[in-house]
Amino acid sequence: MAKGNTPEVMSLSRAQLEELLAQLSALLPAQTYHLVQALLQTLQWLMEVVEKKGITLARLQRVLFGFPTEKAKQILAREPATDSTPDERADSVPPPSPGKRRGHGRQAAQLYTGAEKITVVHPQLSAGGPCPECAGRLGVREPARVVCIRAQPIFPARLYEAQVLRCNRCGKLFTAPLPPEAALQKYDPGVGDMLALLRYGAGLPMYRTAKLQKDFGVPLPASTQWQLMAASAQQHQGVYDALIQAAAQGQILYNDDTHMRVQSLRQQIVQGTTDSERTGIFTSSIVAQVEGHQVGLFFTGQSHAGENLDRLLKGRAGTLSAPIHMCDALSRNESKDFETILCNCLCHGRRNFVDLLASFPEPCRQVIQSLGQVYRFEAQAKERRLSADERLCFHQEHSRPILDQLHQWMSQQIEQKNVEPNSGLGQAIGYMLKRWDALTRFLNVPGAPLDNNICERALKLAILHRKNSLSYKTQRGAEVGDLYMSLIHTCRLNQINPFDYLRALREHTEAVRKGVRQWLPWTYRKTLEAADTS
Secondary structure, eight states: OOGGGOOOOOOOOHHHHHHHHHHHHTTSOHHHHHHHHHHHHHHHHHHHHHHHTOSOHHHHHHHHHOOSOOOHHHHTTTSOOOSSOHHHHHHHSOOOOOSOOTTOSOOOGGGOTTSOOOOOOOSSOOTTSBOTTTSOBOOOOOOOOOOOOOOOOSSOOOOOOOOEEEOTTTOOEEEOOOOGGGGSOSSOTHHHHHHHIIIIITOOOHHHHHHHHHHTTOOOOHHHHHHHHHHHHHHHHHHHHHHHHHHHTOSEEEEEEEEOOBHHHHHHHHHTOSSOOOOOOEEEEEEEEETTEEEEEEEEESOOHHHHHHHHHTTSOTTSOOOEEEEOSOGGGSOSSSOOEEEEOHHHHHHHHHHTTTTSHHHHHHHHHHHHHHHHHHHHHHHTTOOHHHHHHHHHHHHHHHHHHHHHHHHHHHHTTSSOTTSHHHHHHHHHHHTHHHHTGGGTSTTOOSOOHHHHHHHHHHHHHHHHHOOBSSHHHHHHHHHHHHHHHHHHHTTOOHHHHHHHHHHTHHHHHHOGGGGSTTTHHHHHHHHHHO
16 A cells, blocks of 8 residues: 555544444444444454554464464475474374375265155066066165255245136135145244254355245245244253253363354443443353263353353252363353363464464474374374273373473473563463463373364354354344254254254154153154154
């Protein structure tokens, strides 16, 4: 930009920005207002980050535009070779395995579990009959499968036109009787759940669904979509509460949060009518491991992840021991009211060195390669399906020497003043040393995880909704979103088809109400099988 074209730098406080947005909301159309709101908030955040000087340019570029990968074999491949021996380089950066690339080619017919199955019998021959070639007997083999996929609206419709006859003498009308299926309600009970899967499971906003349906000649307005989803959510509230209660008993709890937008709550914050002085709005994710199963929960509001964790732990049985709690090193993610075995995410510590790889290639390479060896041992433990105690012994034998050597090297860098403590590398090393016990809890506690990646992957569901739908309109809308995201993600964590599960809950509403714990994602199939055999 030319010097004479440099714009005047304007600085607004958060309160001033909120006041400006409140004025714009009354002047601009809703969709335009959301776009302007996002742009101004992004600019405000960017100016705050730059003013605080708490982020490197490399990290800022990654936050704004994304980073292609953090895998060691790719980020270290861009760095010059070190003086390490070929064997050491081969051990730390394994060559890519040969073979066909994943994600390409045809899908096997067995993967189409949702396809309608149509059995085609041979028109001339039958099982047990004679062979037309040699007069032998024909046996049944694995069928030959052909998959045919057809296009249709997401929500197809049927329009029944009943014939009407009129007598030319008396004028009486006679209308043809409708079939039984036409006498049902206009919207199938499963439409609400399918809409929820589209919005909260796939990130498709209601207005886009409405446009798509209109293009197919089957109108489904956004307001109608919301009514159907809200009605279906009421039926599933008991299951959502049961999942919260089950997660409270978990042996391992992961949590994290991300910012979210709720229009009605934002207006209350601007007007100063909320109970909290906090101005932020967040969606917290808690993933719990419960007796071999996983529960994914979402909570949207002004509470941080640690506060939502405390509310969850209030429902924990007093006879249970303290749970293992994995989170990043932010204090707002930690429990304030309950005792937990705190673990910090090893990937967060590693990420600091990834950001500095271009500036400090040799030290960062050493840290990344050492942690890469630890993760390879973790992968081996998973492949061998080791128990928690066996995994602990395995890491103590293989990972502890590597981490002890890494800890000694980092301590020497600070003590011998080889690294300036306030430099980027010094701060990255200080982050690791300060939290070393929490970062290496898996070396002392059976079952303790290495990182918080499972929770960060869960938060992508909320981030997808935020990017595509921009915001929730009301607090009730956020509650419905939390409910459906929790049910959908819990199903996915346990390899359950979300739509099949929601349909089963809908078709057995009374049974679910009487015994909700028998209808959790990992128990409902056995409940259905028992009902079919009785």
